Amino acid sequence: MSPSLPDGVERRSFDGRERLATRGEPVYGEPQDDDGWRPWDAGRSKLGAMLELGLDLGLDGGERVLYLGAAAGTTVSHVADFAGPTYAVEFAPRPARDLLDVAASRENLFPLLKDARKPETYAHVVESGLDCIVQDVATRGQGTVALRNNRFLAPDGRLLAAIKARSEDVLSDPADVFPDVLADLRTEYEILDTQRLDRYHDDHLAVVATPK
Amino acid sequence: MSGSNPEHAGWFTGLDPGDVEAAATAISEGETGEPQNWPEQAVQSGFAGDEDEYYSVLHEATRRATREAVTERERADDQQLTHAVSAMDDAERTANELAERLAEWAGSLERDVPTGIEGARAVASWSPETPVQERVVSLAERVVDLDAERADLRSFVESHAPEVAPNLAAMAGPVLAARLIALAGGLESLAKKPAGTVQVLGAEDALFAHLRGHASSPKHGVIFTHEYVRGTPTENRGSAARAFAGKLAIAARIDHYSGAYKQSVHDDLDDRMATIRSREAGE
Numbered sequence: 001m002s003p004s005l006p007d008g009v010e011r012r013s014f015d016g017r018e019r020l021a022t023r024g025e026p027v028y029g030e031p032q033d034d035d036g037w038r039p040w041d042a043g044r045s046k047l048g049a050m051l052e053l054g055l056d057l058g059l060d061g062g063e064r065v066l067y068l069g070a071a072a073g074t075t076v077s078h079v080a081d082f083a084g085p086t087y088a089v090e091f092a093p094r095p096a097r098d099l100l101d102v103a104a105s106r107e108n109l110f111p112l113l114k115d116a117r118k119p120e121t122y123a124h125v126v127e128s129g130l131d132c133i134v135q136d137v138a139t140r141g142q143g144t145v146a147l148r149n150n151r152f153l154a155p156d157g158r159l160l161a162a163i164k165a166r167s168e169d170v171l172s173d174p175a176d177v178f179p180d181v182l183a184d185l186r187t188e189y190e191i192l193d194t195q196r197l198d199r200y201h202d203d204h205l206a207v208v209a210t211p212k
Numbered sequence: 213m214s215g216s217n218p219e220h221a222g223w224f225t226g227l228d229p230g231d232v233e234a235a236a237t238a239i240s241e242g243e244t245g246e247p248q249n250w251p252e253q254a255v256q257s258g259f260a261g262d263e264d265e266y267y268s269v270l271h272e273a274t275r276r277a278t279r280e281a282v283t284e285r286e287r288a289d290d291q292q293l294t295h296a297v298s299a300m301d302d303a304e305r306t307a308n309e310l311a312e313r314l315a316e317w318a319g320s321l322e323r324d325v326p327t328g329i330e331g332a333r334a335v336a337s338w339s340p341e342t343p344v345q346e347r348v349v350s351l352a353e354r355v356v357d358l359d360a361e362r363a364d365l366r367s368f369v370e371s372h373a374p375e376v377a378p379n380l381a382a383m384a385g386p387v388l389a390a391r392l393i394a395l396a397g398g399l400e401s402l403a404k405k406p407a408g409t410v411q412v413l414g415a416e417d418a419l420f421a422h423l424r425g426h427a428s429s430p431k432h433g434v435i436f437t438h439e440y441v442r443g444t445p446t447e448n449r450g451s452a453a454r455a456f457a458g459k460l461a462i463a464a465r466i467d468h469y470s471g472a473y474k475q476s477v478h479d480d481l482d483d484r485m486a487t488i489r490s491r492e493a494g495e
């Protein structure tokens with residue numbers, strides 16, 4: 001049995017196909033039905049893929065979220081549609097500009113042009129005791145990013161990370177890279193589940209964890 | 213209220229809730245080691261009436277802070293583009309000058325040495341037998357390398373100009389877009405120039421080159437190198453240049469102030485050009 005979807009995420013029919021959907025302004029050219037729902041493309045979103053694959057993410061809807069690596073806002077727009085206050089950190093200016101458009105129609109989305117390796121530069125803005133960190137930074141040192149941002153999570157909060165093997169070392173086999181990152185994470189997190197996302201995203205491992 | 217230690221303070225500490233500019237600065241520049249329950253503290257300290265109000269002020273302040281930070285960072289990128297296109301022009305000019313010198317020198321050793329970079333390529337493939345030939349071949353190799361550097365710089369400009377100025381790069385082509393930015397001294401100052409100034413940007417440089425005896429007398433800025441202007445018959449070239457400069461000025465403003473690609477200005481220009489050229493055909 002798959003865990004149930006969070007409130008605010010539903011399977012809806014688009015062009016005769018059942019797809020994950022949230023309710024909000026379209027962001028990346030996806031259609032919107034008459035009730036305001038828009039499909040959430042798992043091929044363009046690692047968190048969408050985690051939901052499609054039925055991982056237990058512990059999301060009920062309405063969570064307080066810190067999203068690391070928000071890019072142009074493809075995924076974080078869906079998160080803000082079903083979650084509560086959502087802080088979106090991105091360090092590249094060009095995508096952050098698009099993220100601003102996404103935030104314009106979402107009162108609960110707070111865009112921050114910051115480096116996720118330096119949480120002290122946004123700890124005066126992002127609140128403590130969050131329910132969830134979503135991480136999709138795809139750069140070297142993904143384990144370090146997760147460890148440094150641990151301070152924002154509530155004791156029972158969740159880390160939902162998409163770890164990209166090629167970001168750590170282009171030459172190694174992804175299967176060798178993941179254990180190293182997981183070992184890093186275990187110093188401060190308890191790993192609840194892991195799953196390869198290959199069906200939707202090559203060389204990616206989904207990690208669900210909670211602070212120790 | 214603002215008596216708490218700023219080391220451990222939230223972004224709103226000591227701020228007037230109505231002052232978005234100060235809030236944006238606090239968000240961009242503040243730091244603290246440990247996060248706290250900021251919404252609760254903001255309400256307790258009287259900064260916000262309730263959490264909803266807090267989040268609404270935060271929303272406006274983070275958007276403003278991010279917009280300003282993005283603009284500032286992109287401004288730095290336009291300076292990189294300026295350096296790259298200037299270096300590309302320097303590399304080209306220097307390679308051509310050296311190639312000229314080389315053709316003369318190599319021509320004194322062998323007959324039928326081609327001129328220009330092609331000549332340098334030919335000479336670089338000689339097997340030198342005398343100390344003089346060694347120098348000539350070595351010089352040829354440098355010219356070839358310099359030309360390769362010019363090509364690499366050009367690829368860099370071609371891939372970066374659309375990031376810095378998507379509309380300008382699409383309209384003028386990436387290299388001309390980069391030249392306009394460089395001549396104006398940055399995207400922001402280009403965005404603030406009237407169309408008439410954009411039309412003659414670069415004419416001054418051409419004037420100095422002319423006075424030094426390197427070029428023919430300039431009447432026009434760099435935009436005259438574009439097909440839109442050059443490809444229009446002489447009698448309508450002035451109108452074409454004015455129309456083109458006008459849209460370039462608009463493209464630069466969109467790139468600076470919004471940064472998003474806007475199809476309608478490109479369509480407008482195409483229409484305008486079609487009209488100008490059909491005017492000629494009808495005469």
Ligand SMILES: C[S@@+](CC[C@H](N)C(=O)[O-])C[C@H]1O[C@@H](n2cnc3c(N)ncnc32)[C@H](O)[C@@H]1O
Nearest residue numbers: 069071074075090091092115116136137138139
């Ligand atoms: C794979 S993309 C994220 C896609 C996005 N999560 C989505 O699904 O819509 C990775 C992003 O992380 C950003 N990034 C990488 N390192 C970062 C860092 N240290 N701090 C903040 N953002 C970072 C990159 O600029 C890039 O936009």
